[in-house]
Amino acid sequence: MIRRHIGRNGPEVNAIGLGCMGMSAYYGAPMDEADGVALLHAAIDRGVDHFDTAEMYGFGANERLLGAAFHDRRDKVFIATKWGPVADPKTNLPAGYDGSETNARRAVENSLRYLRTDHIDLYYLHRKDPARPIEESVEAMAKLVQEGKVRAIGLSEVSAETLRKAHSIHPVAAVQSEYSLFTRDYEADVIPACRELGVTFVAYSPLGRGMLTGSFSKDWAPDGPDFRAGMAPRFAGEALDANLALVAEIQALAAAKGVSAGQIALAWVLSRGEHIVAIPGTTKLANLEANLAAADVRLSADEAGRLDGLAARVQGQRYNERGMGAVNA
Numbered sequence: 001m002i003r004r005h006i007g008r009n010g011p012e013v014n015a016i017g018l019g020c021m022g023m024s025a026y027y028g029a030p031m032d033e034a035d036g037v038a039l040l041h042a043a044i045d046r047g048v049d050h051f052d053t054a055e056m057y058g059f060g061a062n063e064r065l066l067g068a069a070f071h072d073r074r075d076k077v078f079i080a081t082k083w084g085p086v087a088d089p090k091t092n093l094p095a096g097y098d099g100s101e102t103n104a105r106r107a108v109e110n111s112l113r114y115l116r117t118d119h120i121d122l123y124y125l126h127r128k129d130p131a132r133p134i135e136e137s138v139e140a141m142a143k144l145v146q147e148g149k150v151r152a153i154g155l156s157e158v159s160a161e162t163l164r165k166a167h168s169i170h171p172v173a174a175v176q177s178e179y180s181l182f183t184r185d186y187e188a189d190v191i192p193a194c195r196e197l198g199v200t201f202v203a204y205s206p207l208g209r210g211m212l213t214g215s216f217s218k219d220w221a222p223d224g225p226d227f228r229a230g231m232a233p234r235f236a237g238e239a240l241d242a243n244l245a246l247v248a249e250i251q252a253l254a255a256a257k258g259v260s261a262g263q264i265a266l267a268w269v270l271s272r273g274e275h276i277v278a279i280p281g282t283t284k285l286a287n288l289e290a291n292l293a294a295a296d297v298r299l300s301a302d303e304a305g306r307l308d309g310l311a312a313r314v315q316g317q318r319y320n321e322r323g324m325g326a327v328n329a
Contacts, residue, residue: 001047002270002295004277006078006122007152007173008198013078015270016292017050018043019204019281024062026227027210031283033068040069042285044076046292052176052204052279053115054082054126055107056094063114071116079115080174080202082126082156083107084137097326099129099137108149124154124176128329134158134166142170154202157327160189163199172199177327179203179276181212181250181265182234182243183318184311185328187272195275205318206269206278211235211243213262213287214251218244231320239316246310253306259297262287266294268307 002015023039024030031039040051051070053062063081070077083104088095111120123144125137134155144150152173155166166172175194177186180203194201207213209228218241222228228235234243247261254261262280269278280291299307317324 001292004200004274006050006200006277007171010152010173010200011078011121013050013277014047014292015277016048016266016295017052017277017279018048018288019279020051020053020062020066021057022281023283024058024065026057026225027281027283028222028224028226030058030061031065033065036065036283037069039283039285039288040066043288044073046289048288048292049076050078050080050277050279052080052202054124055111056082056085056087056126059087060110060114063111067114067116074117078121079117080122080124080154080176081111081115081120082124083111084126084129097127097129097131099125099132099134099140101136101140101143104137104140104144108144112149119149119151121151122154122174123150123152124156124174126156127326128155128158128162130329134162135169138166138169138172145170157329158190159328160193162329163190163193163197167197167199172197174200174202176202176204176279178205178318179269179272180206180208181268181307181310182208182246182314191273191276195273199275201273201276203269203276203278207262207265207280209235211247212250212265213260214247214254216240216244216247231323232318233316233320234314234318236316242313242315246313249310250307253303257297257303259293260290262290263294263297264299264307266291267297267299268304270295271299271304
């Protein structure tokens with residue numbers, strides 16, 4: 001197990017946490033509560049203590065699942081959740097972003113109730129509200145820290161400039177953004193800024209939304225409603241074919257080392273800096289155990305070199321046009 005801090009002087013967590021979104025939303029049918037709770041308890045038993053959720057993951061469904069699992073073992077878990085996106089009250093579909101204090105207070109009270117806790121360990125602004133300065137949203141979050149409802153604050157998918165502005169208002173403990181062998185957008189500025197400021201970089205989708213595990217094929221079709229089918233261009237048409245050829249290169253390296261492609265991908269992310277942690281998601285215990293075993297995988301300089309050129313050859317954006325408009329903000 002590798003343990004790393006959240007923030008410069010914050011608590012230590014397992015560097016491989018659990019992203020919980022797919023248990024309730026966006027990747028097919030949600031898990032039954034009993035199965036979800038069993039998986040979350042199994043994760044604790046295997047050393048996972050960093051669990052990541054958000055208000056928009058089923059607009060309360062995922063937070064309620066974590067509440068059911070953790071309300072009687074709160075001292076064993078570090079819970080991160082997020083606020084900012086708002087839903088259409090009639091359709092419950094995403095309807096933009098609201099980084100106001102009013103929305104922060106509405107969201108935090110809901111999250112505390114759903115999670116069945118009196119505090120949130122790490123509270124992220126899920127996306128920067130384009131209609132207001134980041135300082136306003138951070139000031140609202142700082143008040144929640146002062147009131148004891150939140151222990152630390154974070155930002156998701158922000159630029160280095162936005163991070164610096166936010167950090168000048170209140171210490172930012174973590175920045176969460178997509179980061180993997182296929183997505184390296186933030187290496188030039190955000191990740192170095194995090195290192196400089198003592199901010200932890202939390203890598204979500206470190207397995208490329210499952211693609212880097214080698215479990216996808218050219219004839220992949222979603223099993224129920226799936227974000228990847230309509231909003232992730234990397235999973236469609238010629239882009240999918242090209243990207244699977246790159247995954248085959250990872251699989252070849254993994255086979256030579258006697259590990260899985262997913263373990264290679266996770267080991268690579270963790271090797272990029274002592275201030276980086278990862279939150280791969282899964283709904284299966286076997287996958288959880290395989291992910292945790294990636295902590296024991298070491299990459300030689302030659303092996304890392306073989307992997308470094310993959311991102312430049314990836315076809316397709318990680319989000320569709322609308323989604324890309326909300327990142328690096």
